[in-house]
Amino acid sequence: MSNFSTSTTNTEFNPLISLNWRGDRLELLDQRLLPESIVMLDLYTPEEIWDSIHSMKVRGAPAIGIAAAFGVVLGAGQYPNEDIAGWLENVKKVCDYLATSRPTAVNLFWALDRMYAAAVQLSEDPNYVSISSLNEGLVQEAIAIRAEDEEVCRRIGEHALPLFQDGMGVLTHCNAGGLATAKYGTATAPMYLAKEQGMKLKIFADETRPVLQGARLTAFELQQAGIDVTLITDNMAGMVMSKGWIQAVIVGTDRVAANGDVANKIGTYSVAVLAKAHGIPFYVACPMSTIDLNTPTGAHIPIEERAPEEVTEGFGKRTAPQGIKVFNPAFDVTPNEYVTAIITEKGIIRAPFDQNLKALYSEPIS
Numbered sequence: 205m206s207n208f209s210t211s212t213t214n215t216e217f218n219p220l221i222s223l224n225w226r227g228d229r230l231e232l233l234d235q236r237l238l239p240e241s242i243v244m245l246d247l248y249t250p251e252e253i254w255d256s257i258h259s260m261k262v263r264g265a266p267a268i269g270i271a272a273a274f275g276v277v278l279g280a281g282q283y284p285n286e287d288i289a290g291w292l293e294n295v296k297k298v299c300d301y302l303a304t305s306r307p308t309a310v311n312l313f314w315a316l317d318r319m320y321a322a323a324v325q326l327s328e329d330p331n332y333v334s335i336s337s338l339n340e341g342l343v344q345e346a347i348a349i350r351a352e353d354e355e356v357c358r359r360i361g362e363h364a365l366p367l368f369q370d371g372m373g374v375l376t377h378c379n380a381g382g383l384a385t386a387k388y389g390t391a392t393a394p395m396y397l398a399k400e401q402g403m404k405l406k407i408f409a410d411e412t413r414p415v416l417q418g419a420r421l422t423a424f425e426l427q428q429a430g431i432d433v434t435l436i437t438d439n440m441a442g443m444v445m446s447k448g449w450i451q452a453v454i455v456g457t458d459r460v461a462a463n464g465d466v467a468n469k470i471g472t473y474s475v476a477v478l479a480k481a482h483g484i485p486f487y488v489a490c491p492m493s494t495i496d497l498n499t500p501t502g503a504h505i506p507i508e509e510r511a512p513e514e515v516t517e518g519f520g521k522r523t524a525p526q527g528i529k530v531f532n533p534a535f536d537v538t539p540n541e542y543v544t545a546i547i548t549e550k551g552i553i554r555a556p557f558d559q560n561l562k563a564l565y566s567e568p569i570s
């Protein structure tokens with residue numbers, strides 16, 4: 205594994221933009237170092253992209269998909285020969301390799317499938333005869349995935365915004381923000397749009413143990429954007445709800461099963477149960493690329509388990525006894541009965557989710 209080169213701290217950093225294609229490399233914000241340091245990494249190989257996804261330098265379902273798409277570009281560009289069949293075989297190998305970086309976010313597999321389908325199509329197109337033109341075709345596909353994500357997130361925000369009113373308290377868990385997408389985020393998109401329109405929301409960000417995406421990322425990016433955000437630890441969510449401070453919960457997701465069960469960052473399920481107990485609507489915001497009709501229920505979603513050190517040394521020092529048994533699932537599944545609505549770029553879906561999710565695929569984007 206080669207070392208990544210790092211750009212110096214960028215003083216004009218825009219926290220909404222964490223992935224940039226630079227012609228020969230993917231420039232990527234190292235999210236693990238936030239908020240203390242803003243470091244952009246220059247990634248030149250699929251191995252570097254794999255490592256960045258696996259180690260969560262880039263994380264969040266849509267951002268993982270975008271990074272992987274550029275990983276395919278970088279892998280295709282390494283093919284040394286001029287034969288198209290060999291080029292296509294190499295693209296397939298790169299896609300299969302990148303697919304092993306993380307298991308839960310379906311956007312990863314969606315993006316890789318889309319890149320491979322584009323490669324097949326390009327390889328059959330008589331206008332693309334040289335390997336360099338095929339590689340350029342893949343660059344355009346990856347750029348399109350990134351650009352579409354930005355547009356999709358904005359649309360999610362537009363559809364979600366009417367669910368919120370001036371002065372509302374809104375709780376979110378993990379980071380489904382601009383850092384996790386091309387721009388705007390999914391759960392945070394209505395927060396940015398509300399800000400644009402002068403609507404004041406009071407956001408509560410769960411810290412999100414064990415990796416602290418809420419504290420490190422959501423609190424950071426909302427604060428940078430001038431949005432009213434209060435950080436709480438995960439075990440405070442019930443208390444702030446009981447005080448009447450929360451009128452809605454909105455989270456992102458890594459995969460929505462065909463029946464509307466939702467996998468998201470560990471702790472989301474507890475928040476959903478708490479929301480139901482307090483009569484608070486629980487919204488899930490995601491692009492269509494996060495909906496996986498091939499996964500029948502939440503029980504079929506592969507849940508990543510991560511290293512015990514995230515729990516025992518997550519704060520930079522040991523906080524548990526040596527040799528302790530640790531269970532560290534990165535995600536949990538919220539059953540559909542706790543989900544008030546799923547908000548996509550195509551609009552708002554409510555129960556019965558199995559029927560309404562299926563129907564959504566035949567509807568044009570409004």
Ligand SMILES: CSC[C@@H](O)[C@@H](O)C(=O)COP(=O)(O)O
Pocket residue numbers: 263264265266309377378379380381384385389390391417455456457458468469470534
């Ligand atoms: C728009 S991001 C949606 C989800 O990917 C997000 O809520 C989440 O759970 C991310 O988990 P992470 O482990 O940080 O990749």
